Structures are given as C-alpha cells and as structure tokens.
Amino acid sequence: MYYGDFKASGDHIMLVTFSTGQTRLCDFTEMFDDVPAIYPLHDEKVFEKFLIDHGVLTWQNGDIDISPTYLYDHSYEYSDYEELVSV
Numbered sequence: 001m002y003y004g005d006f007k008a009s010g011d012h013i014m015l016v017t018f019s020t021g022q023t024r025l026c027d028f029t030e031m032f033d034d035v036p037a038i039y040p041l042h043d044e045k046v047f048e049k050f051l052i053d054h055g056v057l058t059w060q061n062g063d064i065d066i067s068p069t070y071l072y073d074h075s076y077e078y079s080d081y082e083e084l085v086s087v
Contacts, residue, residue, distance in 0.1 A: 006057070008048050012041070015078060016057075016071060024075035031074060038064055 005017040012028040028041060041047045041059060051058050058065040 006050065006052070008050070010044070012044065012047055016075065018068060018072055023078050024072065025078040026071055026075040035066075038066070040064060 005023075007015040009015060014026045014028065015023055016026050017023045028038070028047065031038060032042065041064065046059060049059060053062055053065070056065050056067060057071065
C-alpha cells in the first residue's frame, strides 16, 4: 500500500487517498500522545509542510515520517457528502 493524494484541511486533519482508491480521514491529534516522534507536528505550519518521499508521508526533510499502513490503520472511512439533495 502507498499513498495517492493528500489534502490537509486544518486542525491537524488530513484526507488521504491510498493506493487502494479509498479516501480516509486522518486525525493527527489522536496520534500525538501515541507517537512522540511526531510532536513537532503540533505546530500547524510544520504539519502543513509535508512531502511524499518514495511513497512515504514525510515532514522536515524526512526526519518525521509515517508509514501508509500505520496511517491507514489509524484513520476513518470518509465519504464526500458535497452533493446535497434539495427538497
């Protein structure tokens, strides 16, 4: 599994599309206590400056990274409900 697309939406929330085609909601605030290495991501400006390096989500020139499998396992199903039906 690898990453396809990312969209940071503020408040340490990210929509991630995986190689499976699934888009999942990732709330990084839930990971901060479990993964001390990502502490610098508390700063929203740092969080928003991510890159994909060889299929891995990274920050700070690769000093911080999160594997696709870990992120998938710690994310939630997401459906895009932008289309609303008017009555």
